[in-house]
Amino acid sequence: MNSLFKSFDNIWRLSIRYKHDFTLKENLAEIFENGTKYRNQPGTRRLFAGNLPFKLQFAATSVINKYRNKNFRRNVHEIENDFLRIFVARENESSANDSNNTKKIKVDESFNYETAVKDREFKREMQQQQRTLYFQKEFYNNHECASYMAARLPANYAVLSRVMNEIRNEEPDFHPSSVFDFGSGIGTTIWAADHYWNDSIREYFCVDMNENMNQLSRELLHRGTSNDDHISNRIFYRQFLPAKHIPSYDLVVSAFSLLEMEDTRSRLYVIENLWQKTSGCLVLIEHGSKAGYTALMEARNFLLQINRQIRMEPEPLRPQSDETEIVDRLSSTSGSIMAPCPHDFVCPRQSTLHKKSYCNFGVYYQPLDYGQPNPRIKSEKFTFLIMKKHGHFQWKEEQKNWAKIIEPVAARAGHAICRICDNDGMLKQIIVSKSKSDRHVYKCIKSARWGDKIPMDVHECSTATKTTDDDDSMDE
Numbered sequence: 477m478n479s480l481f482k483s484f485d486n487i488w489r490l491s492i493r494y495k496h497d498f499t500l501k502e503n504l505a506e507i508f509e510n511g512t513k514y515r516n517q518p519g520t521r522r523l524f525a526g527n528l529p530f531k532l533q534f535a536a537t538s539v540i541n542k543y544r545n546k547n548f549r550r551n552v553h554e555i556e557n558d559f560l561r562i563f564v565a566r567e568n569e570s571s572a573n574d575s576n577n578t579k580k581i582k583v584d585e586s587f588n589y590e591t592a593v594k595d596r597e598f599k600r601e602m603q604q605q606q607r608t609l610y611f612q613k614e615f616y617n618n619h620e621c622a623s624y625m626a627a628r629l630p631a632n633y634a635v636l637s638r639v640m641n642e643i644r645n646e647e648p649d650f651h652p653s654s655v656f657d658f659g660s661g662i663g664t665t666i667w668a669a670d671h672y673w674n675d676s677i678r679e680y681f682c683v684d685m686n687e688n689m690n691q692l693s694r695e696l697l698h699r700g701t702s703n704d705d706h707i708s709n710r711i712f713y714r715q716f717l718p719a720k721h722i723p724s725y726d727l728v729v730s731a732f733s734l735l736e737m738e739d740t741r742s743r744l745y746v747i748e749n750l751w752q753k754t755s756g757c758l759v760l761i762e763h764g765s766k767a768g769y770t771a772l773m774e775a776r777n778f779l780l781q782i783n784r785q786i787r788m789e790p791e792p793l794r795p796q797s798d799e800t801e802i803v804d805r806l807s808s809t810s811g812s813i814m815a816p817c818p819h820d821f822v823c824p825r826q827s828t829l830h831k832k833s834y835c836n837f838g839v840y841y842q843p844l845d846y847g848q849p850n851p852r853i854k855s856e857k858f859t860f861l862i863m864k865k866h867g868h869f870q871w872k873e874e875q876k877n878w879a880k881i882i883e884p885v886a887a888r889a890g891h892a893i894c895r896i897c898d899n900d901g902m903l904k905q906i907i908v909s910k911s912k913s914d915r916h917v918y919k920c921i922k923s924a925r926w927g928d929k930i931p932m933d934v935h936e937c938s939t940a941t942k943t944t945d946d947d948d949s950m951d952e
């Protein structure tokens with residue numbers, strides 16, 4: 477379990493350190509005086525139970541029992557390790573698996589995606605490529621899909637729950653009525669979204685190239701829900717990403733699927749397509765590795781760039797139509813980041829990428845019991861981005877500018893050290909001490925956790941020390 481907090485030991489050595497003043501956000505001193513616990517302050521994002529719902533656990537266990545064969549344990553183990561072997565390919569390196577059996581993602585930084593995504597020819601080509609890939613790819617068979625489920629379901633569910641909890645905390649009034657899931661696999665998104673917005677969701681649209689995965693997703697739902705739940709009546713499966721963007725969806729998700737695509741072109745084609753389909757939030761999730769972070773940053777920079785471009789273009793004239801609802805949902809293509817970043821600037825971690833510094837968060841989960849010795853609680857690191865679309869939903873944005881804690885807090889006797897990403901796009905290391913800081917500020921920071929937001933404004937007051945140390949390393 478300790479591995480999750482290894483990065484905590486790696487001291488922040490890359491910046492000039494400042495002393496800071498803190499001002500609590502409005503009314504917060506009052507709510508603490510009235511007895512609200514510091515760990516329950518409104519910026520808290522931790523999730524205590526990312527465990528599988530009982531029904532899903534039951535369904536997964538019966539699927540394991542059905543497909544278990546003599547190689548099952550070995551296959552599960554291999555899939556668990558597979559994700560640790562994905563690297564970012566260096567220039568001119570092939571993205572295919574190399575002789576060491578390691579996968580690589582290819583990143584093309586010079587790719588001119590602005591013009592490319594507008595190019596109809598390019599879009600046709602990508603659709604064609606998707607279908608060709610489908611016939612070339614060696615897909616998981618039923619047994620391999622079940623092994624994938626045994627290896628990844630609890631971890632993926634814990635991460636998705638944590639990210640959806642983030643949306644619920646940021647915008648409690650957001651109640652999506654439709655969900656689009658790209659690379660839906662075993663249907664983890666359906667289960668996690670159903671947990672949060674069961675009352676409001678009327679439709680799930682799942683896209684996965686692999687028909688065996690779609691079949692397993694149906695089987696899990698069939699085994700895990702009673703006939704009167706009618707959840708299956710709300711779910712539609714497709715093998716290819718629709719090129720049209722009507723209808724749009726309130727919540728669009730791509731979880732752990734970007735790394736499955738081979739190059740920048742295909743990833744950005746998908747991102748652009750998903751963003752067009754979004755009327756509420758677009759959620760992108762990847763593994764908390766360097767490869768995952770790189771793919772996510774590629775998507776983040778791309779989305780911010782097209783948004784910036786849109787903001788500079790003149791407002792389009794709204795068509796006169798009876799279908800105002802549909803027009804409203806699609807009329808805006810601009811948006812901004814909901815989480816984890818409290819700003820829309822370039823990720824400050826990117827400038828230190830060569831030093832293996834990247835943004836990730838952590839969750840714990842209880843693995844499924846598939847006959848392995850000692851199935852202990854494990855941890856999973858992930859990286860994510862939630863973009864909200866302007867136009868259809870009224871976003872409250874109350875906590876938009878609150879700084880995010882991006883590494884575990886070091887709570888020591890009499891003081892606490894905390895690293896934040898602030899709303900000016902800067903990484904900051906803040907130190908609060910019992911004797912010198914405001915009582916509420918000190919207790920808030922001391923009880924805060926990695927991933928929480930801090931309910932205060934942080935101001936630099938004077939330069940203290942300048943420290944630069946090349947030995948900066950984040951746990952991969």
Ligand SMILES: C[S@@+](CC[C@H](N)C(=O)[O-])C[C@H]1O[C@@H](n2cnc3c(N)ncnc32)[C@H](O)[C@@H]1O
Nearest residue numbers: 632659660661664684685686689731732733736
């Ligand atoms: C790692 S799985 C993720 C499963 C699921 N999102 C979850 O969280 O459990 C990635 C899935 O993406 C699918 N996939 C990969 N490329 C795709 C594409 N171009 N179109 C549709 N599905 C794709 C794969 O078949 C696979 O099932």
